[in-house]
Amino acid sequence: CEYMTGGTVVVLGPVGLNMGAGMTGGEAWVYDPLAGLPARVNPELVEAVRPARGELGPVRALIGRHAALTDSERAKEILSDWPAARKHFWKVAPRDEVETLSRRQEGTLARSP
16 A cells, blocks of 8 residues: 555455555555554554444445455455454554545444445
C-alpha cells in the first residue's frame, strides 16, 4: 500500500514493517489474528483502528468474491467463522483520511452480515 492513493485493499496474510508508509488515500483492511499490526505501522503516517461493527460488510463481500474466484483456502476459512474472524480486522488509512472516512460514516445506517 506504499503508493496507494485511493480504493480498498484487503490483506488476509501477514504484513511487513511500516505498513501503509506513503499511503495518501484509500483504506486497507488487515486480518490480524495475532494483533501484531499496530507495531508494524508508522503512527505518524497511518492509523490502524478496529472498525465499527457495520463497516465490515463490504470487506466480507470482497473476501467472498476472492474465495469464489480463486478458491482460496484462507478466505474460505475466514468466512467459515465470520463472527470470530471479524474481530481480528484492522482498518488502516492515512491519518488525514481516517477523519474523512469516519465523517462519511456518521449518521449512516450500516448493516453487518
